[in-house]
Amino acid sequence: MYHLLMRIRQVGFSSRLKAHRKLLTLETLKFIVEYLRDGNARMAAFRSGVPENYASRQGAWLKKHPIVKAALEAEVDERDALRLQKALAEIDRQMDICKDILGLQDF
Template sequence: MRIRQVGFSSRLKAHRKILTLETLKFIVEFLKDRDARMAALRSGVPENYASRQGAWLKKHAIVLAALEADVDEREQLKLEKALAEIEKQMDICKEILNLQDF
């Protein structure tokens, strides 16, 4: 029996439907001022790649779907608070697993 390995392009297609922490950070930051480059910078993308990554993320299927939602100021604050809580929990997990350097 032969096992078929999933190719790189198949993984990219599957990734389009997954909300990652990095993508969530970008969405929250992009909603502030609709500037893809600045949102990428604020979400942790290095300055060298911020323009390219911001433009790419802005076209990402999950980002487009999120931007179609009508998010008001109150919902924006809830998103920012939820993101801060997620980051706090990630730090706790890193500490438990001794991964502070990653």
């Protein structure tokens, strides 16, 4: 029974990983915007909310993520980078409003 349960969990996990490859999360978007600032993956991960002890590893992993690679291949000038930063600030503001409505300020 244990082996069957482990097998079911493994299948579920791998299919979520495959689905995640084409999903732009808020955390991934924050990393992309931060990485565009200075090209430093560790610092971009840290500034986007990853704990300092994991920032180096997570930054290296995120740089290999298909969505991040595609975004970094795009030609983004200073004006576009500023628009991205403003859009991300607006998303954060809207998230705070949603958390307030739902009573999730502590999350």
